[in-house]
Amino acid sequence: MTEIRIPADLLPQDGRFGSGPSLVRTQQLDDLMDRATTVIGTSHRQQPVKQLVHDIREGIADLYRVPDGYEVLLANGGASAFWDAAAFGLIEKRAQTAVFGEFSSKFAHSASAPWLEAPDVREAAAGSVARLEAAEGIDLYATAHNETSTGAMVSIERVQHDGALTMVDATSAAGGIAVDLSATDVYYFSPQKNFGSDGGLWLAVVSPAAIERIERIAASDRFIPEFLSLKHAIDNSRKDQTLNTPAVASLSLLESQVRWMNENGGLEFVDARTRQSSNFLYEWIAHNPWASAFVAEEQYRSQVVVTIDLDESVNGKAVTSVLREHGIVDIEPYRKLGRNQLRVGTFASVDPVDVSSLADCITYVVERLD
Numbered sequence: 001m002t003e004i005r006i007p008a009d010l011l012p013q014d015g016r017f018g019s020g021p022s023l024v025r026t027q028q029l030d031d032l033m034d035r036a037t038t039v040i041g042t043s044h045r046q047q048p049v050k051q052l053v054h055d056i057r058e059g060i061a062d063l064y065r066v067p068d069g070y071e072v073l074l075a076n077g078g079a080s081a082f083w084d085a086a087a088f089g090l091i092e093k094r095a096q097t098a099v100f101g102e103f104s105s106k107f108a109h110s111a112s113a114p115w116l117e118a119p120d121v122r123e124a125a126a127g128s129v130a131r132l133e134a135a136e137g138i139d140l141y142a143t144a145h146n147e148t149s150t151g152a153m154v155s156i157e158r159v160q161h162d163g164a165l166t167m168v169d170a171t172s173a174a175g176g177i178a179v180d181l182s183a184t185d186v187y188y189f190s191p192q193k194n195f196g197s198d199g200g201l202w203l204a205v206v207s208p209a210a211i212e213r214i215e216r217i218a219a220s221d222r223f224i225p226e227f228l229s230l231k232h233a234i235d236n237s238r239k240d241q242t243l244n245t246p247a248v249a250s251l252s253l254l255e256s257q258v259r260w261m262n263e264n265g266g267l268e269f270v271d272a273r274t275r276q277s278s279n280f281l282y283e284w285i286a287h288n289p290w291a292s293a294f295v296a297e298e299q300y301r302s303q304v305v306v307t308i309d310l311d312e313s314v315n316g317k318a319v320t321s322v323l324r325e326h327g328i329v330d331i332e333p334y335r336k337l338g339r340n341q342l343r344v345g346t347f348a349s350v351d352p353v354d355v356s357s358l359a360d361c362i363t364y365v366v367e368r369l370d
Contacts, residue, residue, distance in 0.1 A: 004368050006326045006361050012354035015323075018330030019148055019305050019345040020172060021192045021199065028196055028256040035252050044245050052251045054240040059258035060203060063175070063266055067182045069208040074201065075233040076242050079103075079171050079190045082202045083110040086142075086167065088222070089214050089230035090186065095140040096120040098130040098154075101147035102336055107169060111142070115222065126150045126337060127307075129300045134161040141166050145173035148193075149334040151307035151343065152295050158183045165210055174203075175261060176304040176348045178271040185210040194270065194304065194348040197254040200247050204233075261348065270348040271303075277346035277355040278303040284359045290314050290366060294341060307333070308342040314366055316340045322365045328358060 016023040032040070039048045057072040066072065077085075087110045094117040097108040111119040120138060124130035129152050132141045141159040145168050146152070156179050158166045167186040173179070174187070175194030181187055188204035191197035206214075211234065218224065218231035226232060232243050261270050282301060285291045285308060294307035310316045320332050320342070333341035342362070346355060 004322050004365055006322070006364055010357060010360050010364060011326060012328065012351075012357035012361070014351065014354055015326070015328035015358075016330065017328065017344045017346075017350065017355075017358060019193070019334075019343055022194070022196060022345050022347045023349045024196045024253060025257070025260070025349050027260065028253045031256040032249060032252045039252065040248055042248075044241060044248065049246075049248055049251070050240040052248070052255055053237075053242070053246075056203075056251065056255050056258060057237065057240065059255065059262055060205065062262055063258060064179075064181050064187075064205060065267075066205055067207070070181065070205055071211065071234070071237070073204045073206060073230075073233045073237045074242065075236070076201060076244060076246055077227065078199050078202055079169065079188065080106070081228065082188050082204065083107045085228040085230050085233070086140075086186070087111055087113045087116065088224045088228050089217050090140055090165065090167065090210065091116055092139045092213070092217065093117050094119065094137050095142055096122065096132060096135060096138045096159075098132050098143035099123040100128060100130045100150065100152055101126055101144070102149035102334065103171070104130075104144040104147055104169065107142055127152065127294050127296065129154050132159050132166075134159055134164075139164050142169070143167075144169040145179065145187075146170070146177065146302050146304055148172040148305055149337065150294065151302040151305040152300050153177070153302040153304075154300065156180070156183050158185075165207075165213060167210075172302075172304055172347075175257070176270050176274040178267050181205055191250070191254045191257075193345070194257075194274075195254050196257045196347075196349050198247060198250040201250055201254070206234075257349070273348055273352065274303045274346050274350075277350055277352045278306050280352065280355055281306045281308070281344060281346065281359060288363065294339070304345065304347055306344045306346055308344070310340045310342065312340065314340070315369060316342060318369055319362060319365050323361060326361070328361060331358075
């Protein structure tokens with residue numbers, strides 16, 4: 001314990017600012033308890049759980065106003081499983097990948113599978129972004145919408161190239177950043193960020209062209225493990241179920257959050273909320289000489305994950321240690337970057353008022369450190 005004690009009136013109401021898993025609203029847990037005897041612990045092949053999956057898929061479709069012909073898929077495994085599933089079921093021969101952080105690099109690795117041609121990797125240093133660009137021989141273009149590890153965000157644009165698909169990893173963007181899905185063919189994510197659920201699930205909004213590609217590859221002689229089969233994901237999602245047993249509590253948390261978003265104004269509501277929180281922090285950074293935005297170019301600064309470089313005179317570990325003693329948690333930097341840094345999740349569930357309180361607390365601690 002340090003001698004620095006933050007006054008109670010400065011503290012946020014909720015001190016969870018993690019970049020994933022993220023803050024879960026109390027109402028989500030109340031809804032989970034309401035389902036304790038009617039849904040939890042019941043068969044995932046029966047109506048109560050299938051209805052939950054149906055409501056999630058329908059809610060996501062409403063949230064994104066999905067274009068005609070697009071479908072919402074839901075399956076087990078998380079984004080990590082989806083990376084491998086895409087290598088088996090979406091890339092025909094060769095992908096181009098934009099790599100600008102830890103998580104965007106992971107799909108580039110999956111796209112290096114031995115049955116595929118080596119991917120065209122467009123790479124940029126952490127803190128900046130890499131962009132996709134039309135190139136010969138590419139049938140799938142893949143980028144992250146928001147790089148969770150660095151707090152860099154790109155606008156989503158379709159790569160215009162004959163027959164090629166545009167695929168977007170939206171794990172930390174989905175449910176927090178507005179996007180026009182007609183600019184994508186595959187917009188996929190795990191729900192443990194803005195959607196306040198747990199890991200182990202993936203969802204994807206897929207275009208008719210992506211569905212055709214999936215079904216064509218599935219009908220070919222390519223070996224595809226059953227668990228990683230996107231064709232199985234399509235078939236089961238259309239039945240409002242998953243290939244194998246899902247974490248039903250995670251489904252409940254997700255359904256509650258999607259319903260909350262839609263009832264409060266949909267994607268416009270959450271986009272404005274995360275933008276308000278992140279903009280406040282970027283303005284706060286500008287007024288403190290010992291802090292700077294890690295992402296130098298303003299147009300690429302994330303509205304859901306704010307990364308803050310600290311001057312070498314400020315001991316970032318000491319700052320986060322004092323804050324943790326006061327119930328403000330999970331604002332440590334991404335470990336592999338190895339920087340003197342803070343990383344703040346400003347996801348949809350985080351109250352912008354609490355973000356303001358967090359900034360006040362950081363300032364209070366920094367000014368009192370030796």
